[in-house]
Amino acid sequence: MRFQLRTRIPQPASTTALAASRDGRFVATTNFDQKLRVYDGRTLALLKTLHLGTSFPHAVCFSPDGSLVGSGGKAITLFDTATWKKLRSLKGHRHELQNATFSPDGARVFTGSGNNYTPADWSVRAWDQVTGAELWRWKARTSVFAVAASPDGTLVAAGDTGGRVALLDAATGAERWYVDVASWIYRLRFTPSGDAIVASGDAAVLALIDPATGAHRDLPLGAGARAFALTRDGATAVVGRTTYGVPSNLVAIDLATGDTRWQSEALGRLPQGLELSPDDDVIYVLMNDPHELIVLDRVG
Numbered sequence: 001m002r003f004q005l006r007t008r009i010p011q012p013a014s015t016t017a018l019a020a021s022r023d024g025r026f027v028a029t030t031n032f033d034q035k036l037r038v039y040d041g042r043t044l045a046l047l048k049t050l051h052l053g054t055s056f057p058h059a060v061c062f063s064p065d066g067s068l069v070g071s072g073g074k075a076i077t078l079f080d081t082a083t084w085k086k087l088r089s090l091k092g093h094r095h096e097l098q099n100a101t102f103s104p105d106g107a108r109v110f111t112g113s114g115n116n117y118t119p120a121d122w123s124v125r126a127w128d129q130v131t132g133a134e135l136w137r138w139k140a141r142t143s144v145f146a147v148a149a150s151p152d153g154t155l156v157a158a159g160d161t162g163g164r165v166a167l168l169d170a171a172t173g174a175e176r177w178y179v180d181v182a183s184w185i186y187r188l189r190f191t192p193s194g195d196a197i198v199a200s201g202d203a204a205v206l207a208l209i210d211p212a213t214g215a216h217r218d219l220p221l222g223a224g225a226r227a228f229a230l231t232r233d234g235a236t237a238v239v240g241r242t243t244y245g246v247p248s249n250l251v252a253i254d255l256a257t258g259d260t261r262w263q264s265e266a267l268g269r270l271p272q273g274l275e276l277s278p279d280d281d282v283i284y285v286l287m288n289d290p291h292e293l294i295v296l297d298r299v300g
Helices: none
Strands: 003-010 015-020 026-031 035-040 046-051 059-062 068-072 076-080 086-090 097-102 108-113 123-128 134-139 144-149 155-160 164-169 175-180 185-190 197-201 205-209 216-220 224-230 236-242 250-254 260-263 269-276 282-289 291-298
Touching: 015 059, 015 269, 015 282, 015 291, 026 059, 026 068, 026 291, 035 068, 068 086, 068 097, 076 108, 108 144, 123 144, 123 155, 144 197, 155 185, 155 197, 164 185, 164 197, 185 224, 197 224, 224 282, 236 269
Parallel strands: 059 097, 097 144, 144 185, 224 269
Antiparallel strands: 003 291, 015 026, 026 035, 035 046, 059 068, 068 076, 076 086, 097 108, 108 123, 123 134, 144 155, 155 164, 164 175, 185 197, 197 205, 205 216, 224 236, 236 250, 250 260, 269 282, 282 291
């Protein structure tokens, strides 16, 4: 596994979030200029710039079939990717959304929110994406920055700024377990098989959590990580490491052994998002310093 830099696409303002469609057609970025930019996942041509009208669009997600893209501040606005027309908004959160994801069947959207203002809205909520109705909500102990849905659609994982991860029933929002993992969780992903939840954040580790029990083991990273992606076989995590004040590199970590399979040169500070193409041949990294969408191609 080895990658080389293809291009750097400047972003006009501080970057906030990145998403890629599962079919490889689209890559989307959000920035503090209140806009959502959608690029062709293969050519990287800018397809559409959508005005969100919100100062803090920290969440962006595609439906599983790529027909919808959603982003926003206190609400998720859904757009049709065929026409780029606004369809509806999922409204109810009092504070900024920090993360959002679709269910595997595309019927629901799960959102996590929170900041330090009161009254607190430290919640995960489930929405019917067709009607916009809120289906359930679950209250965390502090701000929720990470949400992920299991591949079979039965579970939702949530991570907060206190370093805790909760496992919820996707149908009802009922809590199954709540475990202290590390400090400030920024990203959660289920492995493709659903047999593990991978967490990253301010702690200098990747945490691998057993969905059945909440038991976990840590893989050393040498730095924190706001963003990572998993290869399609679930064997490797490509991680955008975060060392505050210092440009950092990407690393590919073997999840079974913790060994480093590849690492890049230093690319920048504060990677806000990282995605892999469906064939694992392209890495997309949204960097906040400098403000760029960085694209790397696999060469071995």
